[in-house]
Amino acid sequence: MALIVHHLNNSRSQRVLWLLEELEVPYQIQSYKRGADMLAPPELKRVHPLGKSPVIVDDGVVVAESAAIIDFILDKYGSGRLRPLTGTPEYLQYRYWMYYAEGSAMPPLLLRLVFSKILTSPKPFFIQPIVKKIVSNVESVFIEPNLRSHLDFQEQTLSTSSWFAGAQFSAADIMMSFPVEAAGSRVDLSGRPHLVKFLQSIHSRPAYKRALERGGPYEL
Numbered sequence: 001m002a003l004i005v006h007h008l009n010n011s012r013s014q015r016v017l018w019l020l021e022e023l024e025v026p027y028q029i030q031s032y033k034r035g036a037d038m039l040a041p042p043e044l045k046r047v048h049p050l051g052k053s054p055v056i057v058d059d060g061v062v063v064a065e066s067a068a069i070i071d072f073i074l075d076k077y078g079s080g081r082l083r084p085l086t087g088t089p090e091y092l093q094y095r096y097w098m099y100y101a102e103g104s105a106m107p108p109l110l111l112r113l114v115f116s117k118i119l120t121s122p123k124p125f126f127i128q129p130i131v132k133k134i135v136s137n138v139e140s141v142f143i144e145p146n147l148r149s150h151l152d153f154q155e156q157t158l159s160t161s162s163w164f165a166g167a168q169f170s171a172a173d174i175m176m177s178f179p180v181e182a183a184g185s186r187v188d189l190s191g192r193p194h195l196v197k198f199l200q201s202i203h204s205r206p207a208y209k210r211a212l213e214r215g216g217p218y219e220l
Contacts, residue, residue: 003027008040008053010219012066015174016054017215019070021207022174025077029214066178067098070171082171094165097172105154105179108146112186115139151183151192158194177202178220185220 005020007013007029020027032041032053045051048064055064056072063072074083084090115138118131154176157164165172180195189195202208212218 003056003058004030006030006032006044006047006053006055006057007215008032008044009034009216011053012178013054014211014215014218015066015178016056016069017211018208019073019171019174021210022082023073023077025073066102067175070175074171084165084168084170090166094170094172097164098175101175101179105150108143108150109179109182109186111143112147115143147187151187151195154180155192155194158198173202182220
């Protein structure tokens, strides 16, 4: 039975396709499209109760969550590739960035997206100034300082090593691709040349390009 990726457009499942292309693991895609509300369609709940992507099914085993999927694939198909040796300093960095990508990097980016939607959503004219003031305060007091801190941290890391976990490209860079790409779509990265270089480097990888060809257009 082939490995099946339940792939939602413009989502984290693009990372799973990219990993499989890097490892040259055969797989099939079951594609889903976001609705007008930008949420995943209810059909995904037939695969996993939360109805979110990415989800893979491999020999009847259902695995959800990006990092868990990547660990599963590397354990089964990696043969030591795309993951530093256990016990090395690079492995500690690898584990850190694998968890950091969703645990710390994404929340302020999601908050910026949510509050931007609140600001632009239809509302009675008489409450628009109140909403605008609330959004502005949250942005200036919480979201912007946190985003700046995280992007500075990522920039500093890449100023001392070629990739997030050291000199070698790893699955940690695949995990970090989503928050860095999301940041690039919502923040001016021109003052952070190492993050810009990181994006250029991953976008030039043949496996990344093949994943886009199979998964379809990818916008954040």
